[in-house]
Amino acid sequence: MAERIGFGVDVHAFADGRKLILGGVNVPHVRGLDGHSDADVLAHAVADAILGAARLGDIGKLFPDTDPAYKDADSLKLLSAAAAAVRDAGWRIVDIDSVIACQSPKLSPHREQMRANLAHALGISVDNVGVKATTTERLGFEGREEGITAYAVCLLDR
Secondary structure (H helix, E strand, O other), rough: OOEEEEEEEEEEEOOOOOEEEOOOEEOOOOEEEEEOOOHHHHHHHHHHHHHHHHOOOOOHHHHHOOOHHOOOOHHHHHHHHHHHHHHHHEEEEEEEEEEEOOOOOOOOHHHHHHHHHEEEEEEEEHHHHEEEEEOOOOOOHOOOOOOEEEEEEEEOOO
């Protein structure tokens, strides 16, 4: 098969006393996300999409949360390592599209920097990385501002 599509999703709850990191951007907010690494749900969803498409498992397989080496790790560095594993397996990352679901904060002022950060970590052009944000109209845990979900799809080719 010359092309593959991958899908990734990640969810983290809000936590007091942490920075909110999304797509490698420190987004000003009253709370950050709980997680073993920096809890960057967007970078994690993208990593799962590319790893899944290459049939290399998921981010937890490569960087288990039981390993203290990844405590508070920079998720863009983890994404870069995942991208290298995908390339080593003979795949090229062609395109990424993603959606962040959260009620707050507003993410549009940070979208272009997120795109640039993800593109750099993946080793692809920023033109090949999409980042969108949506509220859930106050429905579900995102709407109640309990956490954030990120979704990502990717296209790989040989």
